[in-house]
Amino acid sequence: MQVILLEDIPSLGKVGDMVKVADGYGRNYLIPRKKAIFATEKNLKTLQHEKALVQQRVGKMKKDAGKMAEEIEKLSCTFTKNVGESGKLFGSVTSMEIEAFLKENGFDVDRKKILLDEPIKNLGMHTVTIKLQPEVAAHLKVWVVQE
Numbered sequence: 001m002q003v004i005l006l007e008d009i010p011s012l013g014k015v016g017d018m019v020k021v022a023d024g025y026g027r028n029y030l031i032p033r034k035k036a037i038f039a040t041e042k043n044l045k046t047l048q049h050e051k052a053l054v055q056q057r058v059g060k061m062k063k064d065a066g067k068m069a070e071e072i073e074k075l076s077c078t079f080t081k082n083v084g085e086s087g088k089l090f091g092s093v094t095s096m097e098i099e100a101f102l103k104e105n106g107f108d109v110d111r112k113k114i115l116l117d118e119p120i121k122n123l124g125m126h127t128v129t130i131k132l133q134p135e136v137a138a139h140l141k142v143w144v145v146q147e
Contacts, residue, residue: 001026001040004047009035016047062133064093068107069138072130077101078143083123093144099127102140120144 001023007015009030018039030036037043045110062119079097082090099111115129123144130138 003030003036004039004043005030005036007035016051018044027033035090062136065132065136067108070137072102072107072109072138072140075105076143077140078145080145080147083146087123089123089144092121093126093142094119098142102130103134 002018002020003026005013005015005017005019006130012019021036024037031038077098079093081093084090095111095114095116098114098116099109102109109130109132113131117130120126120128120142123146126142126144128140130140132138
């Protein structure tokens with residue numbers, strides 16, 4: 001029996017794959033639990049149409065993220081912090097502060113997407129990567145100056 005998977009099943013395949021399974025496994029397990037549907041022409045066409053819609057949506061989101069990345073890269077943010085005698089900050093610049101700066105400038109970016117290996121604790125210019133989409137990243141210049 002041929003079925004189209006609606007969920008990822010480790011032993012069979014991924015969502016959208018058309019696989020051949022034993023009749024009993026398909027009828028008694030996969031189809032009643034909504035993990036698969038029969039592989040008819042109608043179901044195949046519906047699945048292909050849904051895949052096309054998802055690809056269009058993902059393409060649009062990627063394009064929008066690219067535009068946002070260009071605008072973010074034009075920005076430069078400056079933080080003034082208290083500094084000790086050795087040139088180290090008493091606090092640090094964190095992703096929360098960078099998120100607040102971006103919100104002030106009209107960008108709604110979750111702080112989990114701001115990639116900081118560790119908080120910024122030194123004066124000077126630092127480049128911070130912001131991952132907007134899996135394939136789209138922006139680089140923000142962050143200046144830390146003495147108060």
